[in-house]
Amino acid sequence: MNVHTGTDASGYVTSETPPEAKRPRAPSIRDVAKLAGVSHQTVSRVLNNHPSIRDETKSRVLAVMGELQYRPNRAARALVTSRSRTIGVLTSHRSEYGPASSIQAIEEAAVLQGYLVVTANAEGADSHSIARAITHLLDQAVEGIVVIAPQVRVFDTLAEMQLDLPFVTLQSTGRLNDHALSVDQMTGARLATRHLIELGHRGIYHLAGPQDWIEAEARMEGFLREMGDQDVPTTAPILGDWTAEFGYHAGRELLRVRDFTAIFSSNDQMALGLMHAIHDEGLDVPRDISVVGFDDIPEAAHFWPPLTTVRQDFAELGRRCVALLIDHDELPEGTDAPGSVIPTLVVRSSTAPPSA
Structure with a gap:
């Protein structure tokens, strides 16, 4: 950086950054107004989507904002608009x-x-x-x-x-x-369990999530309810920790007895560990044991075999969350009222009827 030097009245050497090296001032709302040929109040109305602004005026102001790379000061706007x-x-x-x-x-x-x-x-x-x-x-x-x-x-x-x-x-x-406002975890678990029962499985285990997680509790309850409604005997669910490592060790322990033909895992990561343990025992998924997960993580379609799982619509959930919090008058026309989000079962190659 170039620096100009000189002496002050006391004789001390001083330095001054030349004007061209100073940081340029960020454009203000008045800069936008001047270049767009409108008042700063009009620019403010454009920023707040005021209905009184004509489309051509709004387009002109937005174009100037883009040209100047203007970014509104949200803190200042909060003071004015509360x-x-x-x-x-x-x-x-x-x-x-x-x-x-x-x-x-x-x-x-x-x-x-x-x-x-x-x-x-x-x-x-x-x-x-x-x-x-x-x-x-x-x-x-x-x-x-x-x-x-x-x-x-x-x-x-x-x-x-x-x-x-x-x-x-x-x-x-x-x-x-x-x-x-939640994804209906219980319905998702019932869909997964019902899928296994309809394939003909009767020896079905559930690898649950941590006991203090609300989703894990709901998925476990859904599994138990579906098994009960279908009059299928069940054993106590196994409490896991969501990790593939736990799924692997749980699978190795369960395979010591192997009194089941299917497992519903409370998430896809534990299902991955289960499948690893099954393969390490020289068994095949789904010929020997069927596995269902929950979440449909991006990698689930690329497990071997690709994992049957329950998909949660996070995009819809996010949209409804925001809709529930903000003023409904500001929502786009056709936006639905918030409500429960129902998950869907995605059937892939990790499930099949039990072998003879």
Whole structure:
């Protein structure tokens, strides 16, 4: 960088950055207004999608914004409008496929409605850590919160805090029914179990998720209900931890007795470990043992054999979450009211009728 030097009145050497080296000023709303030939109030109305703005004026202002690379100051807009246009997401296991996919879906749906998304991760298992994460979101002036943290203790903390802003939960516990919007995990589990029963299986095991996860509990209950309704005997589900490593070791233990012909795994990763264990025993999927997963992760179609699993529509879930939180007057015409999202069974090559 070129620096000009000189002396001040005291004789000390001074330096000054030349004007051409200074950082250029970011364009302002008044710059946009001047170049577009409108008032700054008109530019503000364009930013807020005011219905009084003519299409040709809106197009001209947007074109100038693009030319100047103008980015509105959301903090300033929040002061003027009392709207931050920001949605908060509370999670505690954002690395898992389900929560990560939910966050992505919410972000994509929010952007389409002109909203930003901020995320807070409740790293600790205690109420203090959960409350701290919620407080962090409130400090960002969020207009609503989506809760995708899957443990029951999160909902206990929510009830204690008595939030005075809209929030929606992606896990239904029966305690916050007015706020619940979830994939029907129980129906998904029943679809998977029914598929195996209809193929002719009667010895069916269930590899469940962690006991404190709401989805794991719902999937286990769906499995048990379907088995009971179909009058098929069952054994106690095996509690896992969502990992392929656990699925592998559980499979090795189960194969010591091998009193089953099918396994419904509560997620695809544990199903992958199960299939690995089955192959290591010299057995074949699905000729010897059928396997069904849950989630339909992107890799599920490329397991060997490709995995039969339950698919959750995360895009639809994200759209409905955002729709539930923001003003319905701002939604595009034809947007449906929020409701439960029903998963679908994706049948691939990992399931077949039991061999003779």
